[in-house]
Amino acid sequence: MNALDHGTMAAHPPAGHWRARLRAGLARAIMTTLAGLMLAAIVHIVTILAVPALSQRDAAHAYRELGTEGHAALVPPPGNPQGLPPLREADPDVVTAICSYDLSAGPVRVVARTGALPLGLTLHRQGGGVIYAITDRAAIRDVLEFLVMTEAQRDERIAADEEGETSRELRVVSDTEQGLIVARVLMRLPSDRADAEALATGVACETAG
Numbered sequence: 001m002n003a004l005d006h007g008t009m010a011a012h013p014p015a016g017h018w019r020a021r022l023r024a025g026l027a028r029a030i031m032t033t034l035a036g037l038m039l040a041a042i043v044h045i046v047t048i049l050a051v052p053a054l055s056q057r058d059a060a061h062a063y064r065e066l067g068t069e070g071h072a073a074l075v076p077p078p079g080n081p082q083g084l085p086p087l088r089e090a091d092p093d094v095v096t097a098i099c100s101y102d103l104s105a106g107p108v109r110v111v112a113r114t115g116a117l118p119l120g121l122t123l124h125r126q127g128g129g130v131i132y133a134i135t136d137r138a139a140i141r142d143v144l145e146f147l148v149m150t151e152a153q154r155d156e157r158i159a160a161d162e163e164g165e166t167s168r169e170l171r172v173v174s175d176t177e178q179g180l181i182v183a184r185v186l187m188r189l190p191s192d193r194a195d196a197e198a199l200a201t202g203v204a205c206e207t208a209g
Helices: 003-011 015-055 151-160 190-201
Strands: 094-102 108-113 119-125 130-135 143-149 171-173 178-186 204-207
Touching (some): 094 108, 094 190, 108 119, 108 178, 130 143, 130 171, 143 151, 151 171, 178 190
């Protein structure tokens, strides 16, 4: 074999060499795909297993011990002894109080008296999400009042209404039995804090008779 023939063979490897390289590349691609699928399956399984734990960390679970005595309780500052997490996007000019509710014993009546400072109430379902929101602009004779209930409790309430009469009470349906009523009061000046706290904690939330 002369030098010319040797150079030609080096420039053009045998077909068997290319087939071997193709098989090796195909094997690597298959292994990479399988590894990706396995990783995706592991992430999916871990996510499913983590759902119960993550669901315990929503606001309704974190603050469910607040406001259980029939009136809203102030959200404690970060580093509190109860170990409660700080509010997301907390505004230093807003005082926040929370009243947790449990509709298993019946509808809950929420009553808030308005004052000189802006007041807003929001209803949060267990698991996250706002069900209802209202501000002091909707107050009647300086009072905000509504009933929180399940759909079944609302149907019972409607059935109990006197025939031909429309109830004037505001009824809010919650799609979960547990949740939070959050009161927020805006301070115009730092000196308003005491009044804001009194307004926020003055929100009553008790089982309706």
